[in-house]
Amino acid sequence: MPDAMAKPARAFRIDFKTAGPLVALALLVLLGITLNENFLSYNNLTNVLARSSFIGIIAIGATFVITSGGLDLSVGSMAAVIAGVMIMVMNWLIPSMGIGWGVVLAGMLAGVLLGGVAGTFNGLMITRGRIEAFIVTLGTMGIFRSLVTFLANGGTLSLNFEVADVYRPVYYDGLLGVPYPIIVFALVAIGGEIVMRRTAFGRHCAAIGSNEQVARYSSINVDNVRLLTYILQGTLVAVAVLLYVPRLGSASSTTGVLWELEAIAGVIIGGTTLKGGYGRVWGTVVGVVILGLIGNILNLQSLISPYLNGAFQGVIIILAVLLQRGSRNS
Amino acid sequence: MSSAEGTPASAILSAHRISKSFGDIPVLFSVDFDVKPGEVHAIIGENGAGKSTLIKILSGIEEPTSGSISLDGQTVVLPPNGAAEALGIVLIHQEQNLAEHLTVADSIFLGRELKIFGFLDVREMRKRARAVMETLHVYVDPDARISTLSVADKQMVEIAKAISRDARVLIMDEPTAVLSVGETETLFEQIRRLTDRGVAVIFISHKLDEIMQLAARVTVLRDGQLIATVGTEALTPDSIAQMMVGRELSNLFPPKIEPDVDAPVVLGVRNLVAKGVKDISFDLRRGEILGFAGLIGSGRTAVAEAVVGLHHLNGGEITLDGKPVNFTRVAQSVDAGLAYMTKDRKGKGLLLNMGLRPNLTLLTLQKHLKAGFLDTASETRALERAVRRFDIRARDASVAVGRLSGGNQQKLMLGKTMESEPDIIIMDEPTRGIDVGTKQQIYHIIAALAAEGKSIIVISSEMQEVIGLAHRVVVMREGRLAGMLEGAEITESEIMRYAAGIKQSEHNERINA
Known part of the structure; x- marks a missing residue:
């Protein structure tokens, strides 16, 4: 019967499709090992992963937004403005609170609140204002970018040195040798995967991205789910910034430039469909790590100029989508 | 009348021993x-019988695995991707293939635009579009956007498009599935005009009465096999149906079990006003199947969508078990036990x-x-139950629902609706575009639900369905209740009289009094 014959073929196809990003990651690691013996060193790997964790945390938020058929172009600018405001809040609180964790925690709280508010604004404009997500977030991208330039007066906002010293361990220290950014990235990823796969919210995101009308007729509150994805995105941008500020201790108009595209690229390489309806968080994690490794491998070898980093990333994005489409049709 | 086989010399398009495997x-x-030229040849069969594959092969979209196609008696290999249109073979798809944002004239000339000096000759295209529409007696503004047209007018635009391409063979895949009775009549007039001009028409439909009315010959397919090609005059709807399913369809509709006379009213609607609904009042009793008949656009779906809270109410009152509600x-x-199954x-x-x-x-x-x-384990158990209860047939549960046949999709949607364990179910066109065998299954499910004490509203454009199932029938016209029929009054002609506005009911006043 056709049933019996169809099954193995289908199983094979699905395997290839889901495993695609993992295969690419494995190949990259192999390439890294053959090119440079330092590739597998503890320092190199923790460095790559810690740097990837900012984009990674943001990209996990973007996975939800994109799965539900939305898009958020403002995340890079939002990160910059959150970083700027956090620094200003901390500097401003020093006279009243003194140097210490109190100031840092207050700054973090301000950052998370601002992220939530910015996400809510995007979400409300899109759901209640009925404006396309692309337009709204293109607008807020400009607004946030310009705000940080304004707050920094065209220059750089720097965190007070003594507070920066207190805050520093959040990026540079870790638990059992694993830097905190990697730990946070991993926790957010696991949480995200569970929410996507095992909660009604995750299922509703996919349903809305697949067909909004069906979702509406199936008694899903489409506007609220959409709004939640943007709030989640804003909050996760803030979480990424909490880890980023201690790394540099400053924010300027160039902070977070093009992060939105890197985040979207990570999501797409991971196998989430850009037009919505299907998303997977673990794929996004793999996608972001792939992007990070490309830059790292280019830096570790001498044959090809590291300035071609962007070109390689671009090729990978296009390849990823081509491969996914090919496997879907077969 | 020539023999059923037809002589190859007189046929425009013929297929010989065509086989196809995917x-x-x-x-x-x-x-x-x-x-043959000037002939309407209908193809019927259950879903999955191979009708769509056959017409795709006849129009060059699919290539046959073996066998040959002849055009004007010459063996040809039809070019793929719709290029067979250049040979005069035009397929009008089931899902309409018009770009919603283009105008009527744009659509008719899409892909072979008229040009002067490399620029679009908009005026000439508009003129010719109007001329083509006039030969069809269709009066649609060539500058109107496709998105503003009714389903029926869109279909006319597709036909105009085909004619403007000098179609000699027009293949239509279930053109009437989305049309009302009146619109179907207009379409048939157009088809007759075309056949008078020598155009050959291949026509797929699930509606047996239409086939009897329109086609000269009927080809019946079952499970990919040719069962028979017969002249229509030798057939009755029953004999066609029997050939399609290969068994007697003695009881398409289950016997009606009347609800108790004193069964309580579970859903009451008074003077409802909403988008597309001007004023309607009716009652639904427990265990009752209430039919909603009327032309397309008469407001039946709008009533259902307003009642379940998809549209805002502009006036009127809805009661559930006597208590006023406003969803x-x-x-x-859904929480209140009222479910709507979309068409x-x-x-x-x-x-x-x-x-x-x-x-x-x-x-x-x-x-x-x-x-x-x-x-997910609990979800899987629910799916197993639904598959058993509604006889949903899929290769396996992970197959994308879009790849199921229409009948199985419909049964899955019924399962989804019933998952909410509703007491009142509003089913909008519950058997649209599905085969006779599945229809029969769905009719029996509906009757069984009513017998269990569920209350059901069946909105349908197929009059046989409303007549065969419903205890009472609401006929709607232009957003209002035109008539309420009961018992022996439920006949095709009575429904038509109300639906077309020939007869008016005093029922509205009666129910309000």
């Missing part, structure tokens, strides 16, 4: 088919890219939560 799965077995979101009506299963009912399980439970996910997390 991968390892054969779907057509050595089928012969031909169509503003679907979730509220648009692809656009509003099912997530076509997803598997069976997430589709089945989408409406009722909260039933499958354990400590806030989805319990």
Whole structure:
């Protein structure tokens, strides 16, 4: 019967499709090992992963937004403005609170609140204002970018040195040798995967991205789910910034430039469909790590100029989508 | 009248011993088919019988695995991707293929625009579009956007497009599935005009009465096999149906079990006003099947969508078990035990890219939560139950729902609706575009639900369905209740009289008094 014959073929196809990003990651690691013996060193790997964790945390938020058929172009600018405001809040609180964790925690709280508010604004404009997500977030991208330039007066906002010293361990220290950014990235990823796969919210995101009308007729509150994805995105941008500020201790108009595209690229390489309806968080994690490794491998070898980093990333994005489409049709 | 086989010399387009397999799965077995100038040749069969594959081969979209196609008696290999249109073979798809944002004239000339000096000759295209429409006696503004047209007018534009391409063979895949009775009549007039001009028409339909009315010959397919090609005059709807399913269809409709006379009113609607609904009042009693008949656009769907909270109410009152309700979101009506099953299963009912399980439970996910997390095992059990109860046939549960046949999609959607365990179910066109065998199954399910004490509203454009199922029938016209029929009054002619506005009812006043 056709049933019996169809099954193995289908199983094979699905395997290839889901495993695609993992295969690419494995190949990259192999390439890294053959090119440079330092590739597998503890320092190199923790460095790559810690740097990837900012984009990674943001990209996990973007996975939800994109799965539900939305898009958020403002995340890079939002990160910059959150970083700027956090620094200003901390500097401003020093006279009243003194140097210490109190100031840092207050700054973090301000950052998370601002992220939530910015996400809510995007979400409300899109759901209640009925404006396309692309337009709204293109607008807020400009607004946030310009705000940080304004707050920094065209220059750089720097965190007070003594507070920066207190805050520093959040990026540079870790638990059992694993830097905190990697730990946070991993926790957010696991949480995200569970929410996507095992909660009604995750299922509703996919349903809305697949067909909004069906979702509406199936008694899903489409506007609220959409709004939640943007709030989640804003909050996760803030979480990424909490880890980023201690790394540099400053924010300027160039902070977070093009992060939105890197985040979207990570999501797409991971196998989430850009037009919505299907998303997977673990794929996004793999996608972001792939992007990070490309830059790292280019830096570790001498044959090809590291300035071609962007070109390689671009090729990978296009390849990823081509491969996914090919496997879907077969 | 020539013999059923037809002489190849007189046929425009013919297929000889066509077989087709997709991968390892054969779907057509050595089928012969031909169509002559000026003839309407109907193809019928259950879903999955191979009708769509056959017409795709006849129009060059698919290549046959074996067998040959002849055009004007010459063996040809039809060019793929719709290029056969240049040879005069035009396929009008089931899902209409018009770009919503273009104008009528743009659409008719799409892909072979007229140009002067490399620029679009808009004026000439508009003129010729109007001329083509006039030959069809269709009066649609060539500058109107496709999105503003009714379904029927869109179909006319497709036909105009085909004619402007000098179609000699016009292949139509279920053109009447989305048309009302009146619109179907207009379409048939057009088809007759075309055949008078010598155009050959191949016509797929599930509606047997239409085929009897329109076609000269009928080809019946079953499971990819050619069962027979017969002249229509030798057939009755019963004999066609029997050939299609290969068994007697003695009882398409189950016997009606009247609800108790004193059965309580579960749903009461008084002077409802909403988008597309001007003023309607009716009652639904427990265990009752209430039919909603009327032309397309008469407001039947609008009533249902307003009642369940998909549309805002502009006036009137709805009561559930005597208590006034006003649903503003679907979730509220579902919680209250009132479910609506949409007629648009692809656009509003099912997530076509997803598997069976997430589709089945989408409406009722909260039933499958354990400590806030989805319990997939419980979802899988629900799917197993639904597959058994509604006889849903799929290769496996992970296959994308968009790849199921229409009948199985419909049964899955019914399963999804019933997952919310509603007491009142509003079914909008519950058997649209599905085969006779599945229809019969669905009719029996509906009757069984009513016998269990559920109350059901069946909105249908197929009069036989309303007549065969409903205890009482509401006929709507232009957003109002035109008539309420009971018992022996429920006949095709009575329904038509109210639907077309020939007869008016005093029922509105009576029910309000």
